[in-house]
Amino acid sequence: MSPIPKLSKSPWVVHFNCNSCNGCDIEFLACLTPIYDLERFGILHVGNPKHADVLVVTGSVNHRNARVLRNVYDQMPDPRVVVAFGVCSSTGGIFADGYNVLGGIDKVIPVDVFVPGCPPRPEAMIDGIVQAAVILESRRTAAITSVSASQGCITRIPAPPPVAVESV
Amino acid sequence: MTSLIPDLLNPSFPILAIILLAPLFGALIAGLDRRITARMQGRIGPPILQPFYDVIKLLRKDPIVVNRIQVVYAFLHLAFMVLALLLLVLGQDSLMFLFIFAFSTLSLVLGGMCVRSPYSRIGSQREIILMVAYEPILILLMIGMYLANGNFLLASPLSANHPMLQTLPLLFIALLVVIAIKLQKSPFDIATSHHAHQEIIKGLTIEYSGPYLAIIEIAHLYEIALLFYLVMLFWASNLILGGLLALAVFFLMTVVDNAFARLTTIWTFRFMWTGALVLALTNVLWLYL
Numbered sequence: 001m002s003p004i005p006k007l008s009k010s011p012w013v014v015h016f017n018c019n020s021c022n023g024c025d026i027e028f029l030a031c032l033t034p035i036y037d038l039e040r041f042g043i044l045h046v047g048n049p050k051h052a053d054v055l056v057v058t059g060s061v062n063h064r065n066a067r068v069l070r071n072v073y074d075q076m077p078d079p080r081v082v083v084a085f086g087v088c089s090s091t092g093g094i095f096a097d098g099y100n101v102l103g104g105i106d107k108v109i110p111v112d113v114f115v116p117g118c119p120p121r122p123e124a125m126i127d128g129i130v131q132a133a134v135i136l137e138s139r140r141t142a143a144i145t146s147v148s149a150s151q152g153c154i155t156r157i158p159a160p161p162p163v164a165v166e167s168v
Numbered sequence: 169m170t171s172l173i174p175d176l177l178n179p180s181f182p183i184l185a186i187i188l189l190a191p192l193f194g195a196l197i198a199g200l201d202r203r204i205t206a207r208m209q210g211r212i213g214p215p216i217l218q219p220f221y222d223v224i225k226l227l228r229k230d231p232i233v234v235n236r237i238q239v240v241y242a243f244l245h246l247a248f249m250v251l252a253l254l255l256l257v258l259g260q261d262s263l264m265f266l267f268i269f270a271f272s273t274l275s276l277v278l279g280g281m282c283v284r285s286p287y288s289r290i291g292s293q294r295e296i297i298l299m300v301a302y303e304p305i306l307i308l309l310m311i312g313m314y315l316a317n318g319n320f321l322l323a324s325p326l327s328a329n330h331p332m333l334q335t336l337p338l339l340f341i342a343l344l345v346v347i348a349i350k351l352q353k354s355p356f357d358i359a360t361s362h363h364a365h366q367e368i369i370k371g372l373t374i375e376y377s378g379p380y381l382a383i384i385e386i387a388h389l390y391e392i393a394l395l396f397y398l399v400m401l402f403w404a405s406n407l408i409l410g411g412l413l414a415l416a417v418f419f420l421m422t423v424v425d426n427a428f429a430r431l432t433t434i435w436t437f438r439f440m441w442t443g444a445l446v447l448a449l450t451n452v453l454w455l456y457l
Binding site: 004005007009010034037039040041042044046047048050051053075077078079140 | 206209211213214215218222224228229230370374376378381
């Protein structure tokens with residue numbers, strides 16, 4: 001076991017509402033209340049992507065907000081993980097057939113953990129963030145390995161290329 | 169004793185120990201604070217070592233820099249904070265200590281001002297107003313200490329026979345408010361706060377990320393150690409009682425933090441320049457007459 005504490009001990013979460021009906025958002029806020037108490041895992045809810053390790057997204061992605069979502073994701077320093085809360089952010093949910101809806105957020109940014117449900121229970125959400133935090137540590141280790149393999153040139157963990165989003 | 173250089177070069181002073189132990193102490197205090205706060209709110213709360221995990225995590229993140237001068241100010245903030253702590257613990261000149269301490273905060277303000285984010289600018293402006301609010305109290309504290317001890321050395325309370333709390337009770341109360349401001353406790357967590365998302369996101373430090381945010385967090389850990397040492401000075405004749413005093417202040421800060429909502433900057437300014445300043449001035453005048 002490494003003497004350095006793992007990144008998974010302090011995942012800071014930024015929450016982005018991407019076209020959500022607010023159901024998942026209310027359930028996520030319930031996670032922060034004394035009943036569920038996210039902070040016991042060291043999880044802090046920060047309002048700033050530059051301070052965050054975990055991006056929590058609720059709701060499906062559409063033409064309008066795809067660029068915003070990508071922007072929030074791009075502002076987070078590596079290593080970072082993305083958790084999709086709810087069935088809308090996973091596949092588009094009941095909005096999937098909408099003329100303006102692109103689908104799940106994996107159409108725009110790479111997603112690490114899907115937490116389906118409409119809305120998911122707070123227990124499932126907490127489990128999703130904790131699982132994502134474990135990925136955080138492995139991603140850091142992998143990044144360091146790939147740095148030494150490529151002799152100092154930082155390469156990110158390969159992410160699925162984002163689907164081109166036509167602007168409105 | 170009055171000159172700084174020979175003392176710092178003297179190996180008998182445990183400078184290295186202070187530099188290494190102070191942030192550990194500060195992190196423990198911060199961890200306890202978060203835990204006790206959680207218990208007061210009916211939560212379980214993070215592990216007591218959580219501030220360590222946070223700082224190490226931040227150090228292991230990739231750096232993102234908005235502009236280079238921002239990094240310089242983060243390091244200046246830390247360097248001046250460490251220097252202020254050393255001046256305090258080594259019992260140096262109190263006015264010099266005040267100056268260095270103020271410059272540390274000023275570096276943070278400049279760091280917040282050198283980026284284009286409006287949230288960062290608002291946070292910096294609020295921090296400046298806070299400085300204007302609490303600096304007179306600190307200056308009056310040093311004057312009070314001069315009147316009580318006869319010199320401006322921070323070492324003199326240590327050699328005094330009676331606790332400084334006896335001669336400076338009102339200044340101590342005023343100092344408590346200053347400590348609440350410096351520890352970013354409610355109702356004074358105006359410039360930067362984990363709890364002010366909707367308002368200023370993270371204020372001052374919004375454009376810092378990864379290792380540079382860690383530098384600022386470490387500086388804050390030094391600041392916590394510095395403030396509690398300042399409290400202990402008020403009962404320096406008996407260090408056990410001094411420690412108990414610091415513990416009581418710590419608990420009081422946590423209670424106040426949980427009992428109050430965040431108030432406005434101007435309210436803080438008015439409160440400091442009326443209530444706290446009158447307390448401090450009364451104490452100084454009483455000593456002078």
